[in-house]
Amino acid sequence: xxxxxxxxxxxxxxxxxxxxxxxxxxxxxxxxxxxxxxxxxxxxxxxxxxxxxxxxxxxxxxxxxxxxxxxxxxxxxxxxxxxxxxxxxxxxxxxxxxxxxxxxxxxxxxxxxxxxxxxxxxxxxxxxxxxxxxxxxxxxxxxxxxxxxxxxxxxxxxxxxxxxxxxxxxxxxxxxxxxxxxxxxxxxxxxxxxxxxxxxxxxxxxxxxx
Numbered sequence: 001x002x003x004x005x006x007x008x009x010x011x012x013x014x015x016x017x018x019x020x021x022x023x024x025x026x027x028x029x030x031x032x033x034x035x036x037x038x039x040x041x042x043x044x045x046x047x048x049x050x051x052x053x054x055x056x057x058x059x060x061x062x063x064x065x066x067x068x069x070x071x072x073x074x075x076x077x078x079x080x081x082x083x084x085x086x087x088x089x090x091x092x093x094x095x096x097x098x099x100x101x102x103x104x105x106x107x108x109x110x111x112x113x114x115x116x117x118x119x120x121x122x123x124x125x126x127x128x129x130x131x132x133x134x135x136x137x138x139x140x141x142x143x144x145x146x147x148x149x150x151x152x153x154x155x156x157x158x159x160x161x162x163x164x165x166x167x168x169x170x171x172x173x174x175x176x177x178x179x180x181x182x183x184x185x186x187x188x189x190x191x192x193x194x195x196x197x198x199x200x201x202x203x204x205x206x207x208x209x210x
Contacts, residue, residue: 053084055097057158057179059197060135061186073202074186076138076156081116083131084162088123089172094165095129096120101136102157104196106149110157118163140199154199158182 060078063071081099088095101114114136123129140151157179164173181193184201 052160052177052179053086053162054082055084055160055177055179056082057099057160057182057197058082059156059182059184059194061184061201063187071186071203073200075151076140076197076199076201078135078137079156079158079197080133080135081158081160082133083119083129084160086123086129086131086162086164087125087127088129089125089164091124092122093124094120094169095123096163096165097131098161098163099134100159100161102159104155104157105141106153113156120165138197138199151200152198152202155196156199157196 058080059076060080061074062077063074065071065073079101084097086095086097096118098116098118100112100116102110103113104110116134116136119131119134121129121131138156141154143150160177160179162175162177163171166172180195182195182197183193184191184197186201
């Protein structure tokens with residue numbers, strides 16, 4: 001319709017084209033303003049499972065072997081979870097989050113080893129909840145004599161749970177998220193992301209002098 005107006009002959013056709021373009025422009029502006037005015041609808045739909053809402057799982061390691069070029073072995077000491085950014089579905093709604101840690105040894109099934117308390121506070125459609133990070137220390141398992149696995153084969157992963165509560169305290173909505181990347185820190189320095197936290201990690205150096 002716009003192309004027809006642009007190439008049509010006569011004042012009435014050109015005027016019609018301008019009106020159409022003006023109507024299209026204001027309609028688009030209205031959509032954009034609605035998106036800006038409703039950040040929750042645009043950025044966070046609690047009914048969509050799998051959304052981390054900005055949360056991170058971090059594996060904190062302590063270097064146990066250090067060579068000429070840096071650490072070569074490190075043990076997992078702590079798992080820390082950065083809280084999600086959560087909005088209330090209504091003004092002053094109570095929202096909460098928790099995390100669980102699961103462990104697998106030598107590719108066996110996953111079992112839960114820790115579940116945090118639920119951290120709760122209030123939030124609104126335009127005001128995110130004010131949460132703090134949570135974490136847990138890791139006690140690595142002993143290796144039985146004759147075992148064909150070591151601490152590098154002990155894997156931990158984090159599962160995040162988010163809750164939206166009704167005024168009576170019951171759960172209105174919940175989201176469960178499994179992290180595809182766990183950020184690895186050794187002595188406070190970030191190194192890389194992995195699907196899980198291994199009980200022990202190692203790095204090797206090649207080249208002259210290594």
